[in-house]
Amino acid sequence: MTLLDGKATSEQIKLEIAEKVREIIARGGQRPHLIAILVGEDGASQTYVAGKERACQQVGFDSTIIRYPDTVDQSTLLDKIREINSDPNVHGLIVQLPLPKHIDEQLVINTIDPSKDVDGFHPENFGRMVLGLPTFVSATPFGIMELLERYKIETSGKKCVILGRSNIVGRPLANLLSQKGYPGDCTVTICHSRSKDIKSITLDADIIIAALGVPEFLKGDMVKEGAVVIDVGITRVKADNKAGFKLKGDVLFDEVAPKCSYITPVPGGVGPMTIVSLLKNTLRASGN
Numbered sequence: 001m002t003l004l005d006g007k008a009t010s011e012q013i014k015l016e017i018a019e020k021v022r023e024i025i026a027r028g029g030q031r032p033h034l035i036a037i038l039v040g041e042d043g044a045s046q047t048y049v050a051g052k053e054r055a056c057q058q059v060g061f062d063s064t065i066i067r068y069p070d071t072v073d074q075s076t077l078l079d080k081i082r083e084i085n086s087d088p089n090v091h092g093l094i095v096q097l098p099l100p101k102h103i104d105e106q107l108v109i110n111t112i113d114p115s116k117d118v119d120g121f122h123p124e125n126f127g128r129m130v131l132g133l134p135t136f137v138s139a140t141p142f143g144i145m146e147l148l149e150r151y152k153i154e155t156s157g158k159k160c161v162i163l164g165r166s167n168i169v170g171r172p173l174a175n176l177l178s179q180k181g182y183p184g185d186c187t188v189t190i191c192h193s194r195s196k197d198i199k200s201i202t203l204d205a206d207i208i209i210a211a212l213g214v215p216e217f218l219k220g221d222m223v224k225e226g227a228v229v230i231d232v233g234i235t236r237v238k239a240d241n242k243a244g245f246k247l248k249g250d251v252l253f254d255e256v257a258p259k260c261s262y263i264t265p266v267p268g269g270v271g272p273m274t275i276v277s278l279l280k281n282t283l284r285a286s287g288n
């Protein structure tokens, strides 16, 4: 079994991005600038945004976090997005999800200028991804594709089962993995909460991607020998430690790992790859 080390891979990618930033600055170019809008006090969202800011600093990007209380008006948020859309000193804009219930998330996404939508959530960018056109591929699927590529994992003709059909993970991944070329050409099956007998489906899979948000859903007896397993899940479960929680993936690692040819850990697998993919999209948004 080989560990798909997202942490080490992402550190390598950060070095590559930092080198590009040095070249940009040396030729008098503009430093890439990412803005993150954070609404409310959700602990996980704050951690994610702080991680993105830290990664920006590591590679030499400018980064700004704009914070609003969870009582913020939708119109205030939309006005701020429009202002950032027209600011030539900002290249990438993300709005950390989820948003409070009184705010229309899709409207917020639709208001971001597609050329600054480095999360790849805008319908224009999502549509371009589906058509296989150059675009901002959303960070988690992008990071998973890159991890497969960097470890040279064979995908052509492989049976790939994706657990979860969200717009930010399962659905875009299914599309990317079924596209022509490497890493793609998979025969893809998507499972969701209405799927029946998921075990019989995963047992037949060469590649399993678990993106459910159900801790330790994928057990050892659901995986065939030699499978590649990618664990996207991150759920905070109560723990008797200082933080009061620990992170659990969607895969019961101790049972599944011995059967795998490759597997991602949680943490240190998909999470860090997601962050560097956001950096890559921001670099691209800055015209580099």
Ligand code: NAP
Pocket: 140, 163, 164, 165, 166, 167, 168, 169, 170, 191, 192, 193, 194, 195, 211, 212, 213, 214, 232, 233, 234, 235, 270, 271, 272, 274
């Ligand atoms: P989501 O929007 O809640 O979608 C979960 C999907 O799983 C849905 O399609 C749901 O089916 C399906 N599902 C839930 N319970 C199921 C069950 N018991 N059996 C079969 N299908 C089930 O979640 P998401 O945003 O895609 O995130 C999934 C997980 O990945 C979460 O733990 C999240 O924290 C994590 N995540 C990690 C990263 C990262 O950077 N590592 C990035 C994004 C997300 P229905 O559609 O039928 O409801």
